[in-house]
Structures are given as C-alpha cells and as structure tokens.
Amino acid sequence: MNNKNKFVLYDNNDEFKYNISKIDIDIKFNRVAFIFFVFFIISVIYSIHLIHLGSRKSDLSNNNQPKIINKLLRADIVDRNDNFLAKTVSSIDIGINPVEIIDQKKLLLNLGYIFPDKNYELIKSKLQKNKFFWFEKKISEENYEKIMMLGDKSIQPKEKLRRVYPQKNLFSHIIGQIDDDNIGISGLEKSLDEQLKNNKNTITLTVDKDIQFLIREELIKYNKIFRTKGSAAILMNVNTGEIISLVSLPDFDPNERINITDLNYINRATKGVYELGSVFKTFTLAAGIHEGVIEPETEFINLEKSIQCGKNTISEYDKKIPSNLTAEQILIRSGNIGSVRIGQSIGLEKFKNFMNELSLINSIQFDIEEVGVPVSFKWGKCKLATASYGHGITTTILQLANAYSIIVNGGYKISPTLIKKNINLKNRKILKNDVSKKINPILRKIVTTKEGTASLANIDGYEVGGKTGTAQKSALGGYSKNKINTFASIFPISNPKFTLVVMLDEPKTNSEYIYNYRDGSGIKYKGTPFNTAGWTTVEVVGQIIEKIGPILATKYFEVY
Amino acid sequence: MIKFIVFASILSLIVSTTLIKNSTKDLDDKIYSTKENLLFLENRLKDSKLEFDYLSSSEKLLEYQLLYFENSLQKKSLKELNTLEIIDNELIINKLTISGNKDEQ
Numbered sequence: 333m334n335n336k337n338k339f340v341l342y343d344n345n346d347e348f349k350y351n352i353s354k355i356d357i358d359i360k361f362n363r364v365a366f367i368f369f370v371f372f373i374i375s376v377i378y379s380i381h382l383i384h385l386g387s388r389k390s391d392l393s394n395n396n397q398p399k400i401i402n403k404l405l406r407a408d409i410v411d412r413n414d415n416f417l418a419k420t421v422s423s424i425d426i427g428i429n430p431v432e433i434i435d436q437k438k439l440l441l442n443l444g445y446i447f448p449d450k451n452y453e454l455i456k457s458k459l460q461k462n463k464f465f466w467f468e469k470k471i472s473e474e475n476y477e478k479i480m481m482l483g484d485k486s487i488q489p490k491e492k493l494r495r496v497y498p499q500k501n502l503f504s505h506i507i508g509q510i511d512d513d514n515i516g517i518s519g520l521e522k523s524l525d526e527q528l529k530n531n532k533n534t535i536t537l538t539v540d541k542d543i544q545f546l547i548r549e550e551l552i553k554y555n556k557i558f559r560t561k562g563s564a565a566i567l568m569n570v571n572t573g574e575i576i577s578l579v580s581l582p583d584f585d586p587n588e589r590i591n592i593t594d595l596n597y598i599n600r601a602t603k604g605v606y607e608l609g610s611v612f613k614t615f616t617l618a619a620g621i622h623e624g625v626i627e628p629e630t631e632f633i634n635l636e637k638s639i640q641c642g643k644n645t646i647s648e649y650d651k652k653i654p655s656n657l658t659a660e661q662i663l664i665r666s667g668n669i670g671s672v673r674i675g676q677s678i679g680l681e682k683f684k685n686f687m688n689e690l691s692l693i694n695s696i697q698f699d700i701e702e703v704g705v706p707v708s709f710k711w712g713k714c715k716l717a718t719a720s721y722g723h724g725i726t727t728t729i730l731q732l733a734n735a736y737s738i739i740v741n742g743g744y745k746i747s748p749t750l751i752k753k754n755i756n757l758k759n760r761k762i763l764k765n766d767v768s769k770k771i772n773p774i775l776r777k778i779v780t781t782k783e784g785t786a787s788l789a790n791i792d793g794y795e796v797g798g799k800t801g802t803a804q805k806s807a808l809g810g811y812s813k814n815k816i817n818t819f820a821s822i823f824p825i826s827n828p829k830f831t832l833v834v835m836l837d838e839p840k841t842n843s844e845y846i847y848n849y850r851d852g853s854g855i856k857y858k859g860t861p862f863n864t865a866g867w868t869t870v871e872v873v874g875q876i877i878e879k880i881g882p883i884l885a886t887k888y889f890e891v892y
Numbered sequence: 893m894i895k896f897i898v899f900a901s902i903l904s905l906i907v908s909t910t911l912i913k914n915s916t917k918d919l920d921d922k923i924y925s926t927k928e929n930l931l932f933l934e935n936r937l938k939d940s941k942l943e944f945d946y947l948s949s950s951e952k953l954l955e956y957q958l959l960y961f962e963n964s965l966q967k968k969s970l971k972e973l974n975t976l977e978i979i980d981n982e983l984i985i986n987k988l989t990i991s992g993n994k995d996e997q
C-alpha cells in the first residue's frame with residue numbers, strides 16, 4: 333500500500349496572529365499601580381496634616397489681652413508736645429442675668445475666686461430676684477479675661493466709652509465736650525466730630541499746655557485784682573497763624589459734664605464781639621501807609637479838640653494833646669481827631685476794603701464753630717470818621733490778633749488755626765509799601781516813650797510793642813459806664829514772632845495794687861489811677877510776658 | 893528609572909508644598925499674635941502716658957511744690973539765661989534772645 337502524506341499549503345498572509353506578551357500586561361498594571369500610589373501618598377500627607385492640626389494646642393500665652401471690639405471709637409487730641417488734652421478710655425461693666433444661670437453654686441464659687449472682696453450675700457439676694465443687675469463696673473482687663481473664661485452665658489459684659497480731659501479747665505473752650513451718645517456738643521469735639529469718630533489718628537493741636545497754664549493763672553489773678561466780669565487772651569505766631577494759647581474766663585471742667593446755660597461762660601476770645609476802641613487806630617494808619625497817602629512823618633496841623641459829624645460829637649480823651657502832630661505821634665498819643673483825619677484822607681471805599689482784607693469786619697473761618705460775627709452796619713461819612721478811631725465798629729479778639737499779625741509780619745495774609753499742619757503754605761502778601769517796617773517802630777514807641785500808653789509792658793529783653801484800647805461797653809440804646817480794656821502786643825518788635833492780645837471785660841480800679849514802673853527807675857505806684865487799658869490790661873500783658881518769655885525763648889528757639 | 897524619577901519628583905513637590913504651607917501658617921499665626929500683643933501694649937502705654945500727663949500737669953506740679961518744698965518758685969529774667977555751644981572743643985556762652993536770630997556773644 334502506498335501511504336502518501338498530504339501536505340496542504342495554506343497562505344497565512346491574511347491571518348492576524350495576536351500574541352499576548354507579558355510586557356504589555358506589566359505596563360497596564362504599572363500605570364494603575366502608579367496612579368493608585370500617588371493618590372495614596374497624597375491622602376497620607378493630608379491625613380498627617382489633619383492629625384497635626386488637630387493635635388495642636390491653642391497657645392493661651394499669646395492671647396493675654398481681652399478682645400475688646402471698639403465700636404465706639406473716638407480719636408485722642410494732644411497738644412503740640414504730645415500731651416493728652418482729650419483721651420478715650422474704654423471700660424467694661426459686668427452684668428449678670430440670673431435667668432440664664434445653669435449652676436448658681438458653681439458660678440458663685442468661681443466669682444468668689446476672682447472677686448474675693450464682694451458681698452456675696454447681697455449678690456445671692458439679687459440673683460433670687462431674677463432680674464438683670466450690674467455685678468462689677470470698670471472691671472480690670474485681667475479680671476475680664478478670667479471672668480470670660482468661665483464661659484457662663486449669664487455673664488454679660490458691656491463696653492462703655494469714657495472721654496477723659498486730663499487738663500480739666502485748661503482747654504475747655506477749645507476742646508469742648510461730648511454728650512452721653514458720643515456726639516460732640518462744643519469746641520473741637522463738635523467741629524471735628526466726624527473726623528474724631530472715623531479716624532483713629534491722634535489730632536495734634538498747636539497749643540502748648542504750659543504756656544496756656546501760665547496765661548490762665550495770670551488772668552485768674554488779675555480778674556480778682558481788677559474785679560472783672562471775665563477776660564480773654566490769645567497768643568499767636570504772627571507768621572503761621574498757629575495759636576499757642578487761647579484762654580477765656582470763666583471756663584469749666586468738661587469732666588463734670590455740666591450743662592452750661594449762663595451766658596457769662598461764652599468764649600470771649602472767639603465768640604464775644606466787642607467794640608475794642610483805640611486798637612483800631614493802628615489799622616487806620618496802616619491803611620494810610622498801604623494806600624500811599626500817609627507816611628509816619630506826615631504832619632497834621634491845627635487838630636481840633638472836638639468835631640461834629642452828624643449827630644455825633646467826636647472829642648479827644650486827652651485834652652492836653654497838642655494840635656500839631658505827625659501821623660506817628662497821633663498813634664503814639666492815641667489821638668481821636670488825628671485818626672479821623674487820617675481816615676478821611678484814605679477815603680471810605682479804600683478804608684472799607686482794607687478792613688475787609690484784614691478779615692476784621694466780616695466773619696472769619698476758624699477750627700471751632702463758636703466764632704462771633706461782627707455787627708454789620710451801613711458805611712457813611714460819619715461811620716468812616718468813628719470807625720477810624722475804633723468807635724462803632726466791632727470785632728472779635730481772634731480777628732484782632734489775626735489783623736495785628738498781618739500788619740507786623742510784613743503784610744502776609746495768615747489764617748488763625750488750632751490744628752497742627754505739616755504743610756507750610758506760602759502766604760499771600762496783601763500789604764504793600766513796607767507797612768510793617770513803618771508801623772512796627774511806632775508800636776514799640778507806644779511802649780517805650782513817655783507819651784505812649786503802654787510803658788508797663790516794657791519788659792527788658794523782649795522788645796514789646798503794641799497798642800492799647802479802652803472802650804465803653806455797648807448796652808441797649810447806647811453805651812454803659814463799664815469798660816472793655818484791650819492791649820494788642822507784639823514781640824520782639826525787631827523781628828516779630830508772637831502777638832499776645834489780652835482783653836479785660838468790665839475791669840474796675842484797685843486802690844491797693846502796687847505797680848512797678850518798668851523804666852528802670854524802680855519807682856512803685858500804689859492804686860490804679862484810671863480805669864484804662866494802660867493801667868489794667870497792659871500790666872497783665874507785662875506780667876504774662878515775663879512768665880512765658882523764657883519758655884518761648886528756649887522751647888521755640890530752634891523753630892524760628 | 894524615568895518612572896521612578898518622575899514619581900519621586902512629584903512626591904517631593906507635594907511634600908515640600910505641604911511643609912511650606914505649614915510653616916507659613918505658623919508664621920502667620922505668630923505675626924497675628926505679635927500684632928495683637930503690640931496693640932495691647934500700645935494701649936497700656938497710652939494709658940500710662942495719660943496718667944503721666946495728668947500727674948505732671950502744671951497744676952499738679954505746683955501743688956506738689958507747695959506741699960513738699962519750702963522754697964517758692966523764682967522768676968527768671970531773660971538776661972539770666974544763656975546758651976552754651978561747644979564748637980571745636982571750645983565752650984561758647986551766648987546771651988539768649990527771643991528774636992530767634994543768632995545769639996549775640
């Protein structure tokens with residue numbers, strides 16, 4: 333038999349043979365494992381992080397202070413040397429609401445540890461009444477922290493705002509006070525109310541507490557000596573308008589929170605509007621020099637002792653005044669008729685404009701709202717005559733100080749301010765023809781010469797110059813016998829730095845007071861011979877400058 | 893090898909991010925607590941300064957002066973005050989004036 337092998341040949345080209353290799357299986361497995369591993373690591377890390385956070389102890393030593401949320405904030409006010417004039421102090425009162433107590437025994441025990449000195453029998457009886465009561469007022473921070481740590485719902489703290497005025501009466505008319513609702517009701521507390529509430533920054537004033545104290549002490553002393561109704565003083569920097577001291581008496585203690593209705597407590601320095609008299613004669617002469625119609629040497633011949641203008645008779649106070657005087661002598665001797673003639677030579681419009689330029693007869697912008705507005709009147713020929721020597725024209729002490737500063741500082745316009753500013757703005761020159769250079773020596777002669785009216789202010793070393801003003805106080809329908817005595821002083825006159833204006837309201841003579849003449853003779857004089865500024869206000873200014881002069885010379889030396 | 897490097901770098905990134913986040917959180921906490929402490933100390937300083945201003949006010953000082961000292965205060969005139977300047981190891985004594993100009997010698 334034939335065994336034949338059959339070979340069948342197949343074409344394998346179209347057949348796909350899939351070989352599952354071990355390598356592929358490894359890649360697949362590795363990718364999955366890799367992703368799984370990454371997620372595992374991430375979760376392990378976050379678990380560690382969570383465990384770590386959970387196991388952290390809260391560090392008590394870093395959280396010593398109570399968390400007082402100061403909703404009732406009010407910024408502090410300091411003087412130019414950073415002494416507090418008004419400070420906000422917050423205190424916490426602790427109240428207990430018996431209704432919310434869970435364990436009374438435990439609470440009383442814990443409170444006993446913190447406040448061992450309290451009367452707990454009384455407190456137990458209060459708790460039994462089931463009414464809210466104050467447990468402790470003005471609690472210390474340490475005790476506040478301890479009491480809050482008890483975590484008892486019945487303990488209810490209440491934050492109270494207290495405004496403290498450590499200088500008491502000293503700055504009462506400047507700072508003012510607030511009411512129980514934290515709203516300013518007078519002074520800077522009122523005018524800067526929004527700024528104090530919204531801004532945490534301390535407000536720095538231009539005043540100096542030591543100078544303020546000394547001036548106030550002198551005014552109090554002389555109020556008693558001359559039996560005045562009140563008085564006022566302003567010390568101002570003539571170049572910047574910064575007010576170093578502003579005193580008005582009588583004053584009050586803002587810490588006592590009294591509601592003051594007596595008009596005698598008016599701010600005489602800024603709010604009181606007065607006819608100040610002969611102090612205006614300086615402005616008349618300055619206006620004449622500014623307009624170029626008058627020089628200090630200009631002679632006035634045959635000056636009358638009295639003149640008529642309409643219904644008014646204008647006469648000299650000093651009947652012995654010579655009839656021929658220069659403009660300079662008219663101011664030194666304080667001649668009324670001479671001043672009228674100077675005013676008339678200037679002319680109504682120019683005189684009026686000059687007064688406006690010095691901000692004397694209109695209202696003035698100031699940092700507090702208590703600012704008086706000079707009484708308005710109709711200008712005319714006779715009004716010019718009377719206004720020339722300071723009669724029938726009113727202004728405030730603040731405006732007088734401001735105007736004198738402009739006259740003596742070279743004619744640069746300044747604005748009085750109580751708030752320290754870091755910007756030094758260049759002031760606009762409003763007076764020409766060397767008004768200051770011509771007026772300043774005359775003001776000095778008023779103090780140094782025999783004919784002048786202010787020799788009692790001639791303090792050695794201070795070159796004091798100035799002008800006195802004695803005016804009758806206006807009353808209903810005319811004038812009373814009472815006086816307003818003013819002295820506007822400038823020192824040192826060779827290079828003016830400060831103006832000090834003092835006003836005494838209704839002074840009287842004193843028969844026992846002893847004056848020491850300042851002409852170097854050592855002569856003493858007993859008793860006030862005349863109720864004029866020269867014998868009252870000038871003496872006060874002299875005493876003040878003697879006291880504050882060394883402080884101004886040393887403390888403010890570097891500034892100028 | 894590449895896989896290992898990639899894996900290791902990713903892991904180290906995650907670890908380092910966590911560590912940095914932790915330490916910044918620590919620093920933030922420390923800064924916060926320091927600020928709070930500072931605020932507390934500032935308030936205490938202001939309160940102390942308030943006490944100081946009240947106790948060293950002119951009124952209080954005069955009160956203490958009357959209480960504890962027999963001598964009364966003496967008024968000093970400007971002529972009695974001088975300024976001392978040391979220039980080139982030389983002591984120069986000048987009179988004090990209120991004008992603010994250079995002192996006369």
